[in-house]
Amino acid sequence: MGAIVFRIAIIIGLTELVIMLALSAIPHRMHGETMSGLQAALVSLLNPFLLILIASPIIYAWVVKPYVVERDAAQAEITHLAHVDPLTQLANRRLVDQHLQVALAQCTRHGHRGALIVLDLNGFKPINDQHGHDAGDALLAAVGTRLRTCLRTEDVVGRLGGDEFAVVVGHLDADPDQAIAKARCIAEKLIREISLPVEYGGRSLQVGASLGIALLEAVDTGVEAV
Template sequence: MARLSTRQVVFRIVLTISLVELVIMLLLPHLPQAWSNYPVPLIDTLLLALLTTPVIYLWVIQPFVLAHDRVLSEVNRLANTDPLTHLANRRFLFSRMELLIDQVGSNRIGGAVLLIDLDGFKQVNDQYGHHAGDAVLVEVAKRLRSEIRGEDLVGRLGGDEFMVLIHRLGADEGKALVAARGIADKLIERVAQPVLIDGTEIRVGASVGACLLGFGARLDAEMITRQADAAMYRIKEQGGKGAFLFSE
């Protein structure tokens, strides 16, 4: 539905009032005798209000409001979405992480943050070009999104870095650790599957740094990200393609 311009809004209102007023003028001589006791301007005003209100609402106000809401929704989506992969962007991820921190703190049900960095992605760009690199990122994004639960969130921090926010891992730290590791292993396995681009199979791996939430001191989103990043680089130093849980 196209958004109405100011000129279109004014034109529709003026046209509605003019046409309704014309109809009223034609009807006035034929009104019931009982109406003759009331002043003509009063009758005209009442009929004009009764007849124009629904028309103006349906033809002017409703389309304008719907188009305005659609524009606001699109602006909000663009502000929170990575333009290439259509995943959550860094800004939205961090706002949702703060909510997750609050939830695990108040409900005492663990969560986790997984930081994922692609192994071998630079070589893809160098060998096949940035077009192929973008295609790999889009495919990896689809795979990550397809493997997580609906309550969890996956996003792209930038470059070849992704993040997954995991909810409801339970109140037992040991079981939460096993569950987070299982999710990380599943994502690593999924990312490692070849990507077919222009008839060529391209492979990348994934290094995952994990940080459990709800089982230690309360930290903010920046500190948790740094811890997950440190765990991820620990895996990178060991050759990549694995997962590591941050530990003091």
């Protein structure tokens, strides 16, 4: 706040200086001993409120606009950190819950089925213990990228914590048998992608995955029930 006030003071001071220089450039004796109309107009501009009004475009461009841009960027960063897992850049548990609520509402509104797929990595702990946390983090980040790239744009994948991930799949099918069959196809694709080796530090790291599928369909089903 102090920096903002300082900038405004500088702008107003410079505006006042320009007006004073303009006054000094006008001969004092114009039309006899009386002050010229131009001089009177310039003197009237030295009113503090008029100075602020005159300087307002510069104040906006140099003070207000940068502050607004910086504030909006900071707010966007806070929102991002509140909803995104920093390691994998996937949705965190909070954001997954929000998308799950939306998916349930859409299933109720349109009468179709979706699915929630929850995955746990198999064999992650030995890799983390033997090769270190950096290797484990690299593996989790690689898994997150693979999950994100093999899903539809409207589906949401998130990291719930540790080596647990969740995928919210929207519209699958109105028929429950068809919906669960499509969800299983997606789950099999996810397992294949997860099982591919990850190269790190000259070593090949590999994990598997176990998963569960919950169909999103019931009108009275809540996030907690799923």
